[in-house]
Amino acid sequence: MSNIKEFISSIRVIDGHEHVNTFSFRQKNQVDLFGLLHYLESDLFTAGMPRDAITSLSSADVEEKAIIFKKYFERTQNTAYAKAFKTAMKDLYQMEYWSVKGILELNDKVLQASNDSTWYNTVLSEKSGIDLVLTLVGETMFDDPSFRSVMFLDYYFEVLSIEKIHEIEKKVGKSISTLSHYITSLQDIMDSYVLDGVVATKLGYAYRRTLDVGKPTFYEAEKVFNEIMRLQLKQSLSQEETKPLQDYLIHEVIRASIERNLPIQIHTGHHETTVSGNGNIITNSKVTDLIPLLLEYKEAKFVLLHSGLPYVDEYIAIAKNFPNVYADMTWVYIISPTIASHALHKMIEMVPWSKIQGFGGDYNYVEGIYAHMKLARQVLGNVLEEKIKAGYLTEKEAQQFAEGVLRYNLFEIYNLSK
Numbered sequence: 001m002s003n004i005k006e007f008i009s010s011i012r013v014i015d016g017h018e019h020v021n022t023f024s025f026r027q028k029n030q031v032d033l034f035g036l037l038h039y040l041e042s043d044l045f046t047a048g049m050p051r052d053a054i055t056s057l058s059s060a061d062v063e064e065k066a067i068i069f070k071k072y073f074e075r076t077q078n079t080a081y082a083k084a085f086k087t088a089m090k091d092l093y094q095m096e097y098w099s100v101k102g103i104l105e106l107n108d109k110v111l112q113a114s115n116d117s118t119w120y121n122t123v124l125s126e127k128s129g130i131d132l133v134l135t136l137v138g139e140t141m142f143d144d145p146s147f148r149s150v151m152f153l154d155y156y157f158e159v160l161s162i163e164k165i166h167e168i169e170k171k172v173g174k175s176i177s178t179l180s181h182y183i184t185s186l187q188d189i190m191d192s193y194v195l196d197g198v199v200a201t202k203l204g205y206a207y208r209r210t211l212d213v214g215k216p217t218f219y220e221a222e223k224v225f226n227e228i229m230r231l232q233l234k235q236s237l238s239q240e241e242t243k244p245l246q247d248y249l250i251h252e253v254i255r256a257s258i259e260r261n262l263p264i265q266i267h268t269g270h271h272e273t274t275v276s277g278n279g280n281i282i283t284n285s286k287v288t289d290l291i292p293l294l295l296e297y298k299e300a301k302f303v304l305l306h307s308g309l310p311y312v313d314e315y316i317a318i319a320k321n322f323p324n325v326y327a328d329m330t331w332v333y334i335i336s337p338t339i340a341s342h343a344l345h346k347m348i349e350m351v352p353w354s355k356i357q358g359f360g361g362d363y364n365y366v367e368g369i370y371a372h373m374k375l376a377r378q379v380l381g382n383v384l385e386e387k388i389k390a391g392y393l394t395e396k397e398a399q400q401f402a403e404g405v406l407r408y409n410l411f412e413i414y415n416l417s418k
């Protein structure tokens with residue numbers, strides 16, 4: 001009889017990727033139940049709920065929101081997003097009956113939690129077994145030592161208008177009139193990130209264009225930059241027109257990350273409909289489009305997020321062969337526990353365990369992280385138990401895998417002190 005599940009339940013986790021802010025932010029915003037929907041909201045939209053029907057922008061009162069929510073929630077009962085939401089609400093708020101009255105009572109409890117300064121510690125540390133959260137919320141430092149920052153650089157290289165150049169000028173306190181100045185400003189920005197303790201950079205551009213990055217010359221990039229400098233306020237170029245400049249700057253971001261020993265997280269695969277204004281052009285996110293970059297920057301540490309889903313097989317083949325690529329299970333368990341299970345089975349057979357980041361909730365609220373962590377431990381436990389039963393892994397090898405992917409690998413990837 002294997003004890004691997006018990007072993008996994010005792011691992012203190014380093015969470016590699018979230019979008020959650022600290023408690024003070026939650027309290028300041030008095031987050032209620034409808035502020036906790038996140039991924040579930042995407043399924044509610046797909047099931048027909050109008051956008052903004054129950055957000056803070058809606059003019060509906062809380063009871064009207066509860067009625068709308070109930071209607072569409074019932075239509076999504078089967079999805080893993082909905083299951084995760086239910087698990088969180090049941091385990092953390094003892095929610096049983098999803099009547100309008102029940103939803104309103106739950107809403108009161110969520111508001112109480114948003115005013116309980118012990119709530120984060122209870123949910124993240126005690127109930128989820130998480131020691132450290134790497135999070136992307138656009139801030140470099142936090143008032144909670146269990147949070148460390150990863151910073152998006154998309155705002156830097158997505159230059160479509162003169163306004164963006166003004167923004168960067170303001171940020172670095174220098175005037176910018178040439179592409180060379182603009183690139184120097186990146187060095188300043190990245191140096192300040194390192195000083196503030198940022199542990200990695202992130203590129204999320206697959207939401208807006210393809211992952212393919214060309215190799216434009218400085219001159220080609222400069223031509224676009226100069227065109228932008230001559231635009232009137234409020235005018236902008238298209239994604240397509242600015243691709244040479246964006247591509248050139250993406251190379252700069254990668255080089256600047258390497259120079260500072262910062263890993264680069266890159267979004268690959270599935271899009272979230274609450275984020276992707278352009279719908280869901282999944283073919284923009286093909287992990288194989290990254291191969292030229294992976295070949296070029298051998299000294300980089302690329303953490304390719306989300307197992308490239310649905311291009312999982314190509315993704316694992318890449319993670320197997322590139323020493324500079326780390327595989328990642330962030331977000332995957334709650335998209336589909338079945339895909340997560342298949343991906344883990346294949347990664348165990350193909351990718352060295354030291355190259356896998358096993359968990360990131362990818363949530364913007366702690367209750368979601370709790371439910372995702374619980375599911376991830378279950379899925380990983382089932383997979384490893386199957387591998388032990390099949391005689392593929394010994395109990396000890398399975399333990400090493402679990403501890404590595406959920407904890408120790410992240411110290412190495414992000415240069416964290418133990």
Ligand SMILES: [Zn+2]
Pocket residue numbers: 017018019362
């Ligand atoms: Zn994310």
